[in-house]
Amino acid sequence: MVKGFDAQAKSTSMSERVIPLVDQRLLALPAVLPVQPVLATGLLSDGLGRPLHDLRISVTDRCNFRCNYCMPKEVFNKDYAYMPHGDLLNFEEITRLAKVFVAHGVRKIRLTGGEPLLRKNLEILVAQLANIPTPDGSPLDLTLTTNGSLLARKAKALKEAGLNRVTVSLDGLDDTVFRAMNDVDFPVADVLDGIAAAKEAGLGRDTQGRLTGLKVNMVVKRTTNVDQILPMARHFRGSGITLRFIEYMDVGATNGWCMDEVLPSAELVQRIHAELPLVQLGHSAPGETAERWGFANAQGLHDPSLGEIGVISSVTQAFCRDCNRARLSTEGRLYLCLFASQGYDLRQLLRDPSQTDEVMAATIDAIWQGRSDQYSVLRSLRGPDTASGPGRRVEMSYIGG
Ligand code: SAM
Numbered sequence: 001m002v003k004g005f006d007a008q009a010k011s012t013s014m015s016e017r018v019i020p021l022v023d024q025r026l027l028a029l030p031a032v033l034p035v036q037p038v039l040a041t042g043l044l045s046d047g048l049g050r051p052l053h054d055l056r057i058s059v060t061d062r063c064n065f066r067c068n069y070c071m072p073k074e075v076f077n078k079d080y081a082y083m084p085h086g087d088l089l090n091f092e093e094i095t096r097l098a099k100v101f102v103a104h105g106v107r108k109i110r111l112t113g114g115e116p117l118l119r120k121n122l123e124i125l126v127a128q129l130a131n132i133p134t135p136d137g138s139p140l141d142l143t144l145t146t147n148g149s150l151l152a153r154k155a156k157a158l159k160e161a162g163l164n165r166v167t168v169s170l171d172g173l174d175d176t177v178f179r180a181m182n183d184v185d186f187p188v189a190d191v192l193d194g195i196a197a198a199k200e201a202g203l204g205r206d207t208q209g210r211l212t213g214l215k216v217n218m219v220v221k222r223t224t225n226v227d228q229i230l231p232m233a234r235h236f237r238g239s240g241i242t243l244r245f246i247e248y249m250d251v252g253a254t255n256g257w258c259m260d261e262v263l264p265s266a267e268l269v270q271r272i273h274a275e276l277p278l279v280q281l282g283h284s285a286p287g288e289t290a291e292r293w294g295f296a297n298a299q300g301l302h303d304p305s306l307g308e309i310g311v312i313s314s315v316t317q318a319f320c321r322d323c324n325r326a327r328l329s330t331e332g333r334l335y336l337c338l339f340a341s342q343g344y345d346l347r348q349l350l351r352d353p354s355q356t357d358e359v360m361a362a363t364i365d366a367i368w369q370g371r372s373d374q375y376s377v378l379r380s381l382r383g384p385d386t387a388s389g390p391g392r393r394v395e396m397s398y399i400g401g
């Protein structure tokens with residue numbers, strides 16, 4: 001059977017939508033070999049002058065949730081053919097590539113998926129990545145995005161292996177709303193236990209022991225969980241955990257996205273501000289996608305003990321200008337944008353014994369220099385891209401968020 005969507009090539013019962021026939025994962029761009037090996041200088045920039053700073057590595061295309069905005073049950077059902085294990089990059093291959101990326105300037109690596117904690121022995125990969133030296137001796141920021149379902153069990157081992165911090169996705173505190181959004185009837189309480197375990201294990205604590213890096217992501221859909229915004233803000237205010245609201249995005253081709261479902265971040269900030277006063281804060285790091293808002297005290301000044309929220313306005317305020325992220329898919333394709341339809345096949349190089357790390361470095365150099373992706377900017381100018389067939393975008397569960 002052909003992998004992925006071919007198995008679902010039919011009109012679905014969820015709507016009039018037709019799931020296209022072509023599986024994007026089959027369409028790889030060849031990684032063209034450079035004429036001459038190039039030394040990585042750490043100063044790489046793309047066609048729009050953007051550096052290479054972040055690498056997101058998807059370690060699995062599987063997930064135990066079926067969030068309707070990401071892996072709708074109607075498509076990712078029991079007939080869906082996930083990638084065979086042999087197609088996945090193994091930990092040594094991932095680490096070898098990560099080293100090359102770090103030599104090129106990457107300082108932040110985020111493990112994602114699918115659900116990354118479903119990948120067996122993930123802490124072994126974490127330990128390997130945590131040991132990668134950076135050319136200037138600055139620490140590598142190693143993090144992971146998870147739905148939290150397995151975090152209570154794994155937080156301690158991940159911290160001990162060298163994971164610095166973690167972002168947990170949670171779309172509401174009301175159990176009925178949350179169970180419906182994850183669509184597998186998973187309870188809120190277990191995710192909250194996972195977050196507590198991460199805190200307890202010291203994930204997200206800086207070298208002075210301050211809790212600065214533990215985050216919770218909430219995707220907001222207008223008709224689904226808008227009533228969860230304030231309860232979530234109240235719950236995490238003063239907890240040391242930063243809550244970030246993400247505008248529902250038109251990633252992939254299966255979630256039936258429409259603009260009416262997007263709650264613009266500006267409106268969301270107003271809703272919170274009306275009850276819990278906020279003040280805008282500056283960006284914490286170059287390429288940081290979240291706009292930061294601090295909870296204010298009675299004088300209208302940010303009170304650090306109350307913490308802050310972040311809003312990620314991927315739809316209403318494109319941030320492509322500063323986008324410094326590369327994405328490595330589960331089977332080793334390099335994607336230059338979350339909305340790309342094709343990735344460059346690096347696995348083919350990894351599995352060719354005649355190819356050295358220098359060749360790999362030069363290949364990545366050439367690919368990054370040729371990058372001009374800015375989908376969100378174009379979306380705001382021309383509207384969403386609704387291509388089907390070969391030009392269709394990859395799914396977020398395949399390249400990670
Ligand atoms: N399974 C993990 C999780 O949920 O955290 C990691 C992978 S998930 C694809 C990464 C992030 O993407 C999550 O925070 C999720 O909420 C977000 N996401 C998925 N689909 C999205 C969409 N259509 N719009 C906005 N964010 C989305």
Ligand code: SF4
Nearest residue numbers: 063065067070114147
């Ligand atoms: Fe799974 Fe994460 Fe996608 Fe939800 S958002 S279906 S938890 S990969």
Ligand code: SF4
Nearest residue numbers: 320323337338375376
């Ligand atoms: Fe980066 Fe693509 Fe998102 Fe723009 S649309 S911010 S280029 S991932």
